[in-house]
Amino acid sequence: MIGVSLSRWTMSYFAAALLALVAAEVMMTVGYGFPNAALQAPETLILVHIVAIGWLSLLMCGALFQFVPVLLNRPLYSNTLPLPTLLLLISGLAALVLGFLQLAGRIDPELPLFPAAGTLLGLGFALVLWNLARTFSAAPTLPLPARFVAVGLVSIAATAAFGIIFALVLGGATDYAPLVALTGTGLPLHVIAGLGGWLTFTAIGVSYRLLAMFMLAPELEGVSTRASLYLGTCALAVVIAGGTLAILLHGDSAFVLIAAAAIGLAALALYGRDVLYLYRARKRPRIELNSQMATFALASLAASAVLIVIFMVLGHLADHVDALVFLLAFGWLSGLGLSQLYKIVAFLTWIECYGPVLGKTRTPRVQDLVVETRARKWFLLYFIAIWLGTIALVTGYAPVFQLTAAAMLVATAGIVAQLVRTRRLVDIDVLPLPQGTHRPRLLVSLPR
Amino acid sequence: MFIMTEATADPARLKFLPGCEVLGDGTLDLRDKTQAAASPLAQRLFAMPEVAGVFLGKDFVIVTKGSGDWQHLKPAIFGAIMEHFRSGAPVVCAPTPSLPRGAEENGKAEAVDRVREALRQVIDPELGYNVVDLGLVYDVVVENGGTVRIIMTTTTPGCPATNYLKRGVGEAASAVPGVEFVDVTLTYEPRWAPEMMSPQAKAHFGITDGGSR
Secondary structure, eight states: OOOOOOOTTHHHHHHHHHHHHHHHHHHHHTTOSTTTSOTTSHHHHHHHHIIIIIIIIHHHHHHHHHHHHHHHTSOOSOSSTHHHHHHHHHHHHHHHHHHHHHHTTSSOTTSOHHHHHHHHHHHHHHHHHHHHHHHHHTOSSOOHHHHHHHHHHHHHHHHHHHHHHHHHHHTTSOOOHHHHHHHHHOHHHHHIIIIIIIIIIHHHHHHHHHHHHHHTOOOOOSHHHHHHHHHHHHHHHIIIIIHHHHHHTTOOHHHHHHHHHHHHHHHHHHHHHHHHHHHHHOSOSSOOHHHHHHHHHHHHHHHHHHHHHHHHHHTOTGGGHHHHHHIIIIIIIIHHHHHHHHHHHHHHHHHHHHGGGBTTBOOOOGGGGOOHHHHHHHHHHHHHHHHHHHHHHHHTOHHHHHHHHHHHHHHHHHHHHHHHHHHTTGGGTTSOOOTTOOOOOSSOOOOO | OOOEEEEOSSTTEEEEEOSSOSOSSSOEEEOSTTGGGGOHHHHHHHTSTTEEEEEEOSSOEEEEESSSOHHHHHHHHHHHHHHHHHHTOOSSOOOOTTSOOOHHHHHHHHHHHHHHHHHTTOEETTTTEETTTTTOEEEEEEETTTEEEEEEOOSSTTOTTHHHHHHHHHHHHHTSTTOOEEEEEEOOSSOOOGGGSOHHHHHHHTOOTTOOO
């Protein structure tokens, strides 16, 4: 099949995800959750899951429903499933947040909120996997970036499985000893499978293709890219399978995590080498704002890797895990997500509005839908706030962290405003819309 | 001579790599025996009744089969390609410069120019430059009766804009006076590369042959 259509619900995923990001930043600004509460306090868990599921996972799912078909040159298996999937994920997240409030004693303890959250989120992620796995299975060959995404999808299955186990145990639905043991000490596995496997590995796969595409750089299929894939997959297998076995057999899971970290860092080093090559070998000397800002996200990933090594050597890794998770979640994953959203929203909006009249009349460029000079300051503010916030967490200055969170909130609001302007074609309003086009709806794509 | 094969997205087409240069510059899409008259290599391939099309590229030949299965066809195609290269015959006959082009041929060449000019109003949305100068239009053939056949590609396979680009190219070509029917074929063989841009497009993007740095 040649040609892939627009994913109808991708904009809805992006909108829900951005709402969750803003909500999380408001919570951090007012001091809800860590660092004003303990790392495993219900308030912190609410904040963490709004970021991990509400923001990052919804963003990733929406992007994958549009982007996996591009990677595979095959249509998405179902364009109908993404809507019920989105509803399941949002309602599951709501149930999970209420479950944590229940854990904090704010809600009637009789309500089965954790089992409900486990069921809804389990079903939601199962539908994501089903839809994407069927799309993958129809492809005759899997390009390397798609293989990274495939490993990421296996990781979300593991992450969700850990999460469901925790929800069932915390909700009192089971007291089966191995599951209780996993709930007691398996949190690092859940976090690494989610943040490292599902989100980071998938983002790496997508970035290989997106960076090459947007910068006219060669597509990498060489030894270092393959080695990065195999080493990263190996690291995730060690964490997920080895870590689970270590807990169930009462072994030393710390040793497993150290071994996985060493392999994972080697994979990241190879990815870094590839990314440097992509930027250097690009044919397009003047890159656009999304590719420029992606460098700050990539720098955040590199800084996280360096800090992990430094803290491990100094024996302070456990003391600074909060700052590292923050830098990975907001500097690397959110930074990359926001910078690419800036391009993807413009691109999908252009296709929806001007694609049908291409060849019949003059059309603007995708770049004409955005004003980069206006958006640049919000991205710069965002990344500066993230890096200062990381320093505040490392040094333990909670009030400074709240100030940086406020700056993040302002920057995110600025970026969201640019995305809305792009979607509503505000910045090319000087030109009347050509006959046969329509102004796209904000939250849903209606391709013709 | 060792000839390798590569599968293509279309199961009816198979790519043959003879390990030497096939066509120095550009590509040639030959769809029947009449068109194959320009190429001794294509003539040999069209001698097989199962062969429905031949596409010649820099270092490859793509054969489209109309019937039969590859298991039986491949050995015969290997044989035809080897026989051709051993014979020392050219892949494409050089045009005879001393013979002036007929009026009909001149008319077709002008029609191709008009179609190409019309296609310049179709832009690749991401790069913001017209598809002709980006090198996305591989071939334009004007046939008798106002039929135009266009072979094109996109910068990225699977791009969501692909169908709109294909339709847009068809629309722009249809608007050229005298064009009655337009057939647009998408191909990813060869894959598009920035090197295929015209000098003007390269200058627009600041592209040098050695990359940006």
